Amino acid sequence: MAPRHGVGSRSSATLAAILRATERLLLDEGYAAVTYRGVATRAGVTPGLVQYYFPGLDELFIAVLRRGTDRAIQALDRAGGAEQPLRALWSYANDKAGSALLLEFMALANHRKAIAPVVGEGGERVRKALLDTVTRTWHRYRLDDPELTPAALVFVLSAVPRMIHLEQAFGAHTGHAEAVALVERFLDRVEPRS
Amino acid sequence: MAPRHGVGSRSSATLAAILRATERLLLDEGYAAVTYRGVATRAGVTPGLVQYYFPGLDELFIAVLRRGTDRAIQALDRAGGAEQPLRALWSYANDKAGSALLLEFMALANHRKAIAPVVGEGGERVRKALLDTVTRTWHRYRLDDPELTPAALVFVLSAVPRMIHLEQAFGAHTGHAEAVALVERFLDRVEPRS
DNA sequence: GTCTATACGGCGATAGAC
C-alpha cells in the first residue's frame, strides 16, 4: 500500500512544493505577489489545488511562518547555542533571508489580523529560547553595567542586525559598519572566540 | 483673482485631502488597502480624480513618503536637536506612527522597484541630519569606548525603539522594557536632562 | 486644468463538478 498523504498528514510532496514556492515568492517579490496563481505556477500545480490545501491565503502564510520558526529554533540548537550563545544569536539575527521574511510577516501582521498572533508567538518563542540560553551562561560574563540584563542584550543583539538588513534592502548604509564594529568588539570582550 | 492651484503647484485642497487620506489608510490598514477607490472615499472625491493627480499608485506612495520625510526633518529641528541631540533622536525614533509608516514603506520598497530608492534617500537624509548634529556636540560626551562612534550611536538609538514598536504591533514584548532602561540610563549619564 | 464615467483583465473567495 502506498504511503498515505493528504491534507491531514501535511506531508505530501505537493504540499512541500507549495510551501517552498510560497517562501521563494515572499523573498523574491514580497507578500503582495503571493497569489494562488503565482504559487501554483512556481509549484507546478493548478491554482485550485493550492486553494484546496489552503482555503485562504492566511492559512498559507501561517503554514510558511510556522515552518520557518521551527527551522530557526532547530538551526539555533545546532549552531552551538549552548557554548557561545551570544555569537549564535548574533549569527542568527544576521541572516539576510530571515530578516527579509520577518519584514514580510510584520507587514502582513499589520493588516491581516489572523496573522498577527502567529507572528507574535513565533517571535516570542525564538526570543525566549535565546534568552534562556543566555541567562544560563550569564554568570560567565564580567559586565559592570547593572542595567545590561540578559533580556536587554538579547533584544539589542537581535534588533541591530535585523534593522541593518532591512535598511540595506533599500540602499541605506549610514552607521551600519560602525554599529557592527561596536557589537563585535563587545562580543570579543565578553565572549571571546573559542 | 482666485489663488492658482493645480497639479503643478501641488497645493490644492483636493491634493492635500488625498495625501492625508492615503497616510491614514496606510496606518489603519496597511499599504495593501491603499486603492484608488479607498483613497477617494476617504478623501471625499472620485477615484478618477485621485488617478488624475497620481497616474500610478507608486506616485501616490512617493508623494506621501516625501511629505513625511520633510515633516520629520522639520520636527527634529524644532525638537531642540541642537541642544540635546541624543534625546531628540531618541524621542524621534520612539514615534509609534512613524515606525508603522516606515514598516509599510520598507515592505513596499521590497517589491515595487520605483519606491526603494525614494525610501533610501529619505532614510539617509534623516540619518545624516541626525549624525551631523550628534557629531557637532560629540566633544561634550565622556565616552571611554573608542568604538562608540557618532554613527554607531545614531544607528543604535534609531534601531532599538523602531524595532520595539514594530514588535509591539504583533504582541511581542520580551526584552523591550530592559532595552529601554539600558538606553535611558546611558542617556542620563552622557546627556543629562537639562 | 479639473474632474467623471466606463471598460478590461487579474485577483481572492466560494460553490460545486468530476
Add this chain to the structure above:
DNA sequence: GTCTATCGCCGTATAGAC
C-alpha cells in the same frame, strides 16, 4: 482528491464633460 465556473473588487487605460 483534484479542478472549473462564477462573483465582486482591484489597477489601469481611455474618452470626454466642464
